[in-house]
Amino acid sequence: DIQMTQSPSTLSASVGDRVTITCRASQSIGSWLAWYQQKPGKAPNLLIFKTSSLESGVPSRFSGSGSGTEFTLTISSLQPDDFATYYCQQYHTYSTFGQGTKLEIK
Amino acid sequence: QLQLQESGPGLVKPSETLSLNCSVSGGSISSSAYYWGWIRQPPGKGLEWMGSIFYDGTTYYNPSLKGRGTMSVDTSKNQYSLSVNSLTAADTAVYYCAMTYSSDPKAGTFDIWGLGTLVIVSS
Numbered sequence: 001d002i003q004m005t006q007s008p009s010t011l012s013a014s015v016g017d018r019v020t021i022t023c024r025a026s027q028s029i030g031s032w033l034a035w036y037q038q039k040p041g042k043a044p045n046l047l048i049f050k051t052s053s054l055e056s057g058v059p060s061r062f063s064g065s066g067s068g069t070e071f072t073l074t075i076s077s078l079q080p081d082d083f084a085t086y087y088c089q090q091y092h093t094y095s096t097f098g099q100g101t102k103l104e105i106k
Numbered sequence: 107q108l109q110l111q112e113s114g115p116g117l118v119k120p121s122e123t124l125s126l127n128c129s130v131s132g133g134s135i136s137s138s139a140y141y142w143g144w145i146r147q148p149p150g151k152g153l154e155w156m157g158s159i160f161y162d163g164t165t166y167y168n169p170s171l172k173g174r175g176t177m178s179v180d181t182s183k184n185q186y187s188l189s190v191n192s193l194t195a196a197d198t199a200v201y202y203c204a205m206t207y208s209s210d211p212k213a214g215t216f217d218i219w220g221l222g223t224l225v226i227v228s229s
Binding site: 001032034036038043044045046049050053055087089091092094095096097098099100 | 143145153154158169170202204211212214217220221
């Protein structure tokens, strides 16, 4: 099984900050990595697929990079609506999610 | 626009079998353009992919289910289902159904989700 490890588990930041979340795979997954945003009581929402492709309607302040086993999600300038939990997902072999990163207001 | 809606019992007893349905609207469950998955989320915890089913009935399951899960498609009702047997408290979770496009580069991402249904396993 492919394991996905996100860091940090919790991130405190302020509006306007640039933040980066890291996701590491236990083996190479090529570029088959997606990112989701989830708000309390809601289903996750796809933000980025194939490492760096922005889903339609997602603001350009979100970006993704990486390949192989190490990936990052960057939010260039945090907005109030961005405080949520973020999950990475590998879809190279079946599907595995990371444990999540909670982005909270400092 | 595709929409998905889960339905289930809400409360089930330990050792019993959970049966969930996902109704699909706005598109055909038989379309080769999509396939269908189940993801669950225990309260306060992360997401776990449970399995996926293709329009032709091909299924893939998370090995962590250890053979307890079964998925099927009912084309006459435009819905698909998940059953999980030998339930324990660890199966308490919000269960989501979700749609995946069948072609790259999104074959495997979950693009459209249902609202989720909470299942509590308790006597």
